[in-house]
Amino acid sequence: MKYRLPVVITPLGDGEYMAECEPVRAVATGETLEEAVSNLREAIEELVRQFGEEKVFEDIKPETELQVRILEVAV
Numbered sequence: 001m002k003y004r005l006p007v008v009i010t011p012l013g014d015g016e017y018m019a020e021c022e023p024v025r026a027v028a029t030g031e032t033l034e035e036a037v038s039n040l041r042e043a044i045e046e047l048v049r050q051f052g053e054e055k056v057f058e059d060i061k062p063e064t065e066l067q068v069r070i071l072e073v074a075v
Contacts, residue, residue, distance in 0.1 A: 001053070003057055003060050004066040005021050005023060005024065005044075005060070006021065006022070006023065006066060006068050007019055007020065007037065007040060008020045008021075008022070009033055009036065009037070015031070016029050016030060016031055016036070017029065017030055017031075017032065017033045017035075017036040018036060019036040019037050019039065019040035020040075021040060021044065023059055023060055024044055024047065024056050024057065024060070026040060026044050026047060027040070027043070028040040028042070028043045028045045032042075033054065038072075044056070068070050
C-alpha cells in the first residue's frame with residue numbers, strides 16, 4: 001500500500017539536513033536534502049519491519065488527499 005506523508009526538511013547549522021515525518025514519528029539526517037529524505041524513507045521502512053504496517057500507519061488513512069501549507073507568523 002502507498003501512503004502520502006508530510007515531511008518537514010530543516011537545514012542544520014553544520015551543513016546537514018534533518019527530515020522529519022511527525023505522523024509516523026520518524027526523523028533522519030543527511031549531508032544533502034536528498035540523502036536526508038532517503039534516510040527518512042529507510043527509517044520508516046525499518047519501523048514497519050519492527051512494528052508492522054498497521055501499527056506504524058495507524059493514524060494515516062491512505063486514501064486521504066494530503067494538503068500541506070506553510071504558515072508564516074510575524075512577532
